[in-house]
Amino acid sequence: MDLLVDRAAEVLKNPIAVFDKNYYTVSYSDTTDVQDEVWTAGKKRGYCLFEYAAMLHGVESMRGTPLPFQIFDDWGPHRRRICPLISNSLTIGYLSVLEYHTAFDAVPGEIYDLVAGVLVKELTIEQAIRLSHQHDSAEMLLSSILNEGFANRALFLQRILGTVFEQAGPYSLIGINMHAFSSRVSGERHFKARLGTIFPKAWSLFFREYVVLLVECGKSRQIPQDGLQQLEGYLSEHDLCAGISDTFSDLYEIRRYFNQAAMAEKMARISGSDARIAQYDDYRLWRLAASIPAEQRTDYVSAFLRNLMAYDIDNQSDYVKTLFIYLKNGQSLALTAQELHVHRNTVVYRIEKMRERFGGVFDSPYHNFQNFFGCLLLLTSDGQPGSTDYFDTI
Template identity: 30%
Template sequence: MISLTQILDQTTPFLPRLIAYENGIHSFTNLSFITRKQQCFNEGILYIGLASQLGELHYVESAAMLLVMDCDQPFAGIALNNMVIVGYPRETDAFQLFNQVKQLFYREWDFLNGSFKLLDIFLKADNLNALAEMIAKFVHNPIQIMDASYHVLAYSRSCKTTDSPWNETNERGYFTYEYVSAIYRHTSFKTLPNDNTPYYNELDISPLRRLISKIYLNDHHLGYLVTLEANQNLAELDNELYKQISNVCAKAILFEKKMRTYKGGERSEYLLTDLLEGTIDSKSVFLSRIRDTHFKKGAVYQLIAIDITKYAHADATDSFLKRSLEALFPRSWSFHYKNHVVVLVETKSDSGILPEARLALEKLCRDNTLCAGLSDAFSVLYNLRLFYSQALSALFTASLLQAAGNIFEYEDYKFYDILLTLRNANKNAPDLKYYCSSTVMQIQAYDKKHGTDYFKTLWTYLNTNKNLIKTAQALYIHKNTAAYRIQKLKELFAIDMENDFAMFKLYYSYLLLTCADFR
């Protein structure tokens, strides 16, 4: 059905003016010219004609009209009830106006026809592969149905293309991390829709455009519908219809996931993704699903979250990062999840990955512009989501602190996480500075008034375990200068450097002040 708003938008070049409008009339299913001596008008039909054609009428009810105002006082002597009348200037060509509006109705009829075909596709397709084949025939181009981690769930085999990256992805079964990072770089300056509105993606690794619709069900992101512009121009495909196709895919993906759960043969990455999403309802369901995987009972794991937004590899179709991670961690599972590569590593120690593996990971990250956050070691896989949050927290906090390095362990940022969690949980809570030691606040005030650097000196001294030589080296000052500053701190602010609790208050106050400036 066509709405009045659509009519007004479509005929804007003809300068429409709303003359009469009743709230009860909102949309129209058909279009007609006003005929000579016409007496009856049907609801749901939009009539187009000349105002002078109404001259012989005495009463009109529940009609919608687009009228060229070709005479003065056209409604004199006519009783109008429950009407929509849009007027156009005298010089308007009624036939051009009719043809302009007719385009709207043609598009609507095409859309409805497409919707019926789409319903037929959904009813005939009994699995995702069959659905992919039928959608490809409908859009006259190759298509992929992918999950949210860029695994290929199904693709059209009968609709061929010579596009190498497309064919390699289908054969491999997933986007490489290099391909995903290329997508990030290409879309970082764009605002992508947060619903299933289609958008184009063009990468330098392929001359052909991709039309992408994010697949959602009940606001939950399930994956992507991707169409390659190999045969027919994608501009000919109605966006609203493509969104409907995406909705059909959502139902099919959900059905396929449920069937996979009941059939067994669980893929490890799917189980891990569902744990991160929080979609596993109970521990009994988890235990049932993990039975068909390669996860060992009682094994110790550590989760690594790798930020790949700045990663740029020469060949986006090469699985370099995945191969490197598999070589580093033979007992591991890696997959893409929400802007990060997630690596679950089975470790041989409760302390997490071995020092030599950590050094190798650090080198890999440093050489490839990557950053990694490491969780605590854990053995209860059901709690995977908690340890994923730890790895992200390590990355996030290190970024806020502008910490040096490429690998950040949650163990080093737990205190910050506590403070940030408490602050964010209560927006009305006092500023974190309120909880600081009064001595620290006095030192800051003194530095500001006298242009000294006692606060930084004190922190460096505490952070080097009260070692004057290391303090001097860190501050690029002479050891005697460092010793003088520490002595002045003791004198000016009555600090007992041998009192452990006094030192603790100074240390936690510094951390509070650091977090207080975070936004």
Template identity: 25%
Template structure:
């Protein structure tokens, strides 16, 4: 019997097993035999739901995942940020710590992403398996995950499951959330804030001996870190917890966003979108600020980011001013910005710009006389401040609004 015939026969057997029994582990074992490879079936929290580990196969990374019951942060990031996977296509990726490439494919049923299938390519044959075989195997495994996830009487298995369901907006009321959390540590859990950790530039200096997760759990023992939508999510209790991130961020090449204060856990879905948006801003190539920022620090840049490209909101006078700055390499926009936020205090404006008093006076006079900026009419100040802030955000980037720059006179 040819390979294709054997695969088709095996796929039919898998289909029969799906209808005959209700066992994801057995289906994963049968799928692994059909595909002739070690494999992992992950749920939507990146935990191992089932696996096949053939006798004689040795791969430390694979075996550690099976032992721990979850994949590493690095692998989770690859899944979350793979362009192919985001478009619904499978992707072959090489993970640090293993000589074998892996085929990643999302498991989707009824339009819902339920998990991921990871197959280890030990000899290069996975790319030769027909697309229809992959399609059937993935559809059957996804359907079984869907069946298990759809059981109304199935409780949440872990506090992490509850938190992810909460972040996904799955609880209709605080009372329902509290009922589900009653038998977990969440029942009496009152963190001050939460943090999102970007792993795009993550680097482990321990070469597999000590991973980021172990470092987080050791230095922030009550933070309960887990992977959510490609970022590490964890809780902070004291100001010292936030300070501990400075060393971690430097050591592991992280970017960390600390949320606004959290009154109660049920408020997580309200605060999370802004926190995620702020972390995205920190990923912007124009962002060169600190590795650790708070959402409060990024409020103004976030507001301006949401208005980026709205040049029609900027007055003609300010657009002329910005053009002059670009052409002549002057600093009239910055002078106007600081003059307004310093409540038209000449001394504070000079201090902010690190510029001599006479120079600032000259610029202010030109703003009024040459560029028709109505500084003497308070009713225009809000419009001027918003317009010049949009200009500076576009020209200077978000960093301009995080620190007072030392500009040249």
């Protein structure tokens, strides 16, 4: 691979680097004459910074377009041309080209495509070889588990023997959504290092569009509160959000807990919560609602709520939205008004209209729960059934 990468750099007339799908360095071309501190630091590090990994992941959106690459100019003094390496419709790595010796436009696009095709073939072989060897680090082992790289539990248990995970635990998993992250947010790029200072007993890696943080909880079975407070401040500074899974001890099930964290983060955004960190424990009912197929959801929406929904569609009113927030806030008029950004009397008027016009009952815990769950069904299906998204402003 190293020899091939050096030859590819000669063809492209610029230094290149190849990363695998887990954002670890596969190979760099010869960099003895490269005076770009960010580029050379990446080679020494052996893996991508989370900020750079988020940038690489963002290139996925270019797939299937006439321009399957992206050029970045905010990572050091020289531009980078990033291209996903795709095999059988799956991204298996990334090619990064540094505009150092020759302008990008001076090399025909077909040459880039040719180089990428050759690298895909070699990287496929390289990855097959790597799978037959021991993993290089705790993070790479975690990456393998997240990617469901073990055929069965017996192979997994054999692999963790003698590692830091053999006796460790319990854990909780934090998933930080990096989808909207921009490297332009801050000139300082040290996300991984910062996480290491906040949670000394933790391992972090980039998976899909998330920074995944596996935190060892110890006897308390909880993530340290001071760490969560520091993390919340950091997330707020960079306009990021995160979800937290249940506490667990079985690393073989880590993918399940990643899904919990990702679901909590997603549902918190859908609900309009302004919290930077969402606990999965607060969104179990939301996940249940989201799991019901869209075509079956009307079966679980009360007649009262369906009538309310039809009225909203015909009159462009906000009764369903008001009901959802009213029930979510424990029927507090003040909190509902605050969240809707309306006067308290407006909420009183709408609730009374729901009683008089539609026969709403708000003193029955059963009916309140049924209607709240019906609102969740509408919310988690982007306004279905019907063509109007009642919650587009939440």
